[in-house]
Amino acid sequence: MGEIPAPDPSLADDPVSLLQGLVRFDTTNPPGNERDCVAWTERLLDAAGFETDTYASDPDRPNLVARLPGDGPAPPLLLYGHVDVVPTEGQDWTHPPFEGVIEDGFVWGRGTLDMKGGVAMLLAAALRAARDEVELAGDLMVMIVSDEEAGGEAGAAYMVEQHPELFADVEYAIGEFGGFPMTVAGERFYPVQLDEKAICWSQLTFSGPAGHGSTPGDGGAMADMARAVTALTESRLPVHAIPPVEELLEAVAAELDAETGALVRDLLDPERADDALATLDQDGGMIDALLHNTAAPTVVRGGDKENVIPGEVELTLDCRLLPGQTAADLERELRGVVPDDIGFGFETLRYEAFPSETDTGLFDLLAETLETADPEGTVVPFVLPGGTDGRHLSRVGVQSYGYTPMQLPETFSFMDTIHAADERIPVDAVAFGADRLTEVVGGYVGGAPAGDD
Numbered sequence: 001m002g003e004i005p006a007p008d009p010s011l012a013d014d015p016v017s018l019l020q021g022l023v024r025f026d027t028t029n030p031p032g033n034e035r036d037c038v039a040w041t042e043r044l045l046d047a048a049g050f051e052t053d054t055y056a057s058d059p060d061r062p063n064l065v066a067r068l069p070g071d072g073p074a075p076p077l078l079l080y081g082h083v084d085v086v087p088t089e090g091q092d093w094t095h096p097p098f099e100g101v102i103e104d105g106f107v108w109g110r111g112t113l114d115m116k117g118g119v120a121m122l123l124a125a126a127l128r129a130a131r132d133e134v135e136l137a138g139d140l141m142v143m144i145v146s147d148e149e150a151g152g153e154a155g156a157a158y159m160v161e162q163h164p165e166l167f168a169d170v171e172y173a174i175g176e177f178g179g180f181p182m183t184v185a186g187e188r189f190y191p192v193q194l195d196e197k198a199i200c201w202s203q204l205t206f207s208g209p210a211g212h213g214s215t216p217g218d219g220g221a222m223a224d225m226a227r228a229v230t231a232l233t234e235s236r237l238p239v240h241a242i243p244p245v246e247e248l249l250e251a252v253a254a255e256l257d258a259e260t261g262a263l264v265r266d267l268l269d270p271e272r273a274d275d276a277l278a279t280l281d282q283d284g285g286m287i288d289a290l291l292h293n294t295a296a297p298t299v300v301r302g303g304d305k306e307n308v309i310p311g312e313v314e315l316t317l318d319c320r321l322l323p324g325q326t327a328a329d330l331e332r333e334l335r336g337v338v339p340d341d342i343g344f345g346f347e348t349l350r351y352e353a354f355p356s357e358t359d360t361g362l363f364d365l366l367a368e369t370l371e372t373a374d375p376e377g378t379v380v381p382f383v384l385p386g387g388t389d390g391r392h393l394s395r396v397g398v399q400s401y402g403y404t405p406m407q408l409p410e411t412f413s414f415m416d417t418i419h420a421a422d423e424r425i426p427v428d429a430v431a432f433g434a435d436r437l438t439e440v441v442g443g444y445v446g447g448a449p450a451g452d453d
């Protein structure tokens with residue numbers, strides 16, 4: 001088992017060791033147990049000269065806010081990240097998931113991509129700002145939160161609900177999700193998240209005759225559930241071309257050759273989108289998710305006795321809705337896909353959307369920083385198919401940017417590797433991201449002047 005390094009500010013130039021230290025705290029959520037990990041980051045920033053405070057609804061799940069006073073009048077710049085990670089149970093790992101082994105040029109372990117890698121980058125950038133006495137246009141704030149992976153109730157949601165005063169003068173935050181390359185038709189793009197799909201966890205309830213398992217009849221709740229799952233996994237919900245995705249695809253199309261560009265523009269035509277998706281080489285089904293509401297079956301509950309046919313089966317769907325779509329829209333679309341002869345009850349378990357208007361004032365700085373480091377790449381605005389703590393910050397008027405810059409080998413898919421076995425990040429990518437965030441902290445002067453975006 002690798003050692004957790006002492007929280008010494010000299011780790012500023014060693015973001016890989018910072019990452020290994022973070023990975024070695026088992027912060028699997030549930031239950032999270034982020035306390036020791038957050039305390040480690042607090043000691044690190046405190047020793048570097050930040051003012052630090054923790055806030056917690058549950059003492060085992062604290063959140064840290066650290067502040068380095070700025071020299072200028074700009075609003076504070078907030079760098080933030082979560083240190084909880086998703087479970088590893090039932091996954092087959094090459095290296096133990098909480099050791100941070102370095103092999104083949106990668107740091108291996110749960111959270112290396114989502115998002116302890118990003119936390120290591122932002123900690124390195126923050127430590128350097130303190131050590132080098134960088135002239136800051138405004139305060140530099142760092143927030144390390146618990147509980148993102150379960151929705152943020154003990155983390156970012158708690159912070160904005162119970163301590164909104166902390167964010168009163170903050171306009172811009174940098175966190176997940178973006179800054180890593182995605183390849184479309186052979187061209188490299190760096191998406192930067194400005195908005196995200198709504199979470200709409202839903203439950204479908206199927207009913208039918210209950211009875212003895214020795215004399216099964218036709219159909220029933222279990223069979224209906226199975227047919228519904230098959231229908232939902234074999235067909236897409238309808239296409240919606242929303243304005244931010246139009247902008248994204250126009251920006252992508254402009255970088256491609258005429259033929260491929262036309263194919264990308266076809267994505268915006270509901271009649272042709274699904275055919276275009278089938279033709280286009282895309283990374284991880286990402287564009288697909290930006291054109292449709294999605295419904296992934298995740299939990300089934302039904303039956304509790306081997307010889308009793310259940311009269312009711314519940315199916316939980318992890319649905320993600322495009323900005324502007326409601327639970328009622330979703331229910332209508334689900335009923336359109338599930339065969340007509342299957343009735344079901346529909347209930348929304350949780351709905352959370354990213355409510356505010358997008359403020360692009362920091363986008364140019366983030367894009368220039370990345371495009372200077374990789375002149376072959378193009379930075380594009382992005383709507384995330386998943387959910388992040390950005391939606392909580394948007395409730396207190398903070399525009400969050402998904403930006404943990406990394407360069408990745410062509411053969412490595414970020415989207416296929418997060419939350420999966422053998423999550424890992426290239427050693428070089430951690431250093432790359434730390435350097436880019438360092439440049440952003442140094443280059444930050446507040447938002448772009450009005451009319452200039």
Ligand SMILES: [Zn+2]
Nearest residue numbers: 114115148176
């Ligand atoms: Zn994450």
